Amino acid sequence: MGVVADKGGATGGSAPRKRADARRNQEALLDAAAAAFVRSGVDVPVRDIAAKAGVGVGTIYRHFPTRADLIVAVYRHQIEACAEAGPTLLANSGTPHDALARWMNLFVDFLVTKHGLAEALRSDDAAFQTLHAHFLDRLVPVCAHLLDAAASAGEIRADMDAYELMRGVGNLCIGADTDPRYDARRMVDLVVTGLRLH
Known part of the structure; x- marks a missing residue:
């Protein structure tokens, strides 16, 4: 009311x-x-x-x-939630590497659950391109900040580029929503663990 x-x-x-x-x-x-x-x-x-x-x-x-309007709004909402989680995790996790790993899990969840987005927006390429640009503008700096914090703490190698990492993670997530035998999160955990300095 x-x-x-x-x-x-x-x-x-x-x-x-x-x-x-x-x-x-x-x-x-x-x-x-x-x-x-x-x-x-x-x-x-x-x-x-x-x-x-x-x-x-x-x-x-x-x-x-339109359905495209709803889809764009949902994914913008989820992008914002993922972006806002980065600083929160960094402030509340045991180490910067822990924060990075937990954020990557959220990022994987986001990627795996957005199946059908490209197809649904195919009739409106401008909407899809705008959404993709927003995705990069909001999330690449968050990932970069988490990587910098972990590198500054001496936990990971310092030469990892945020966009490159996110692109690689995105590739690992392809098809994960349709293949029950494939666990994208486990593969991404291996990548994030591999960033550690031994």
Whole structure:
């Protein structure tokens, strides 16, 4: 339920609260859509996403008029969560290498669960290119910061390039969502462990 202004027009702090509520509702919707995409792919019916989010189908279409709009919003939301996790992990993990390893696990989860993204956005190459540029702009510096911290602590070799590492990890994740015999996370763990100085 929204906050209604009194007859005098005063809302006090209701406008910021309403904006915060709307933001939380949109985040809940994006989280529900992300979970549905992981479970059923990006072609999951919108009514299933609406039911999981506890909103009407019309609410989803009001915020995201097309499926491509919803997909882009979900992945931008997940990119932001992955980017924000880097500094948090660095501050709360035992060592910078631990933070790097834990962040790489989040990155693998993100990559493996975005199956269908390219196909879904194929009709809108501009949207896909913009999303990919945002992905690189936000996540490469986070990875670079984690690598620098681990190298400065003397835990890993200092010549690892963030983009190169992320590209390699991305390649290790190809097909991981369709092959139950392949564990991309285990392979990435081997790579991250291999960065250690012995």
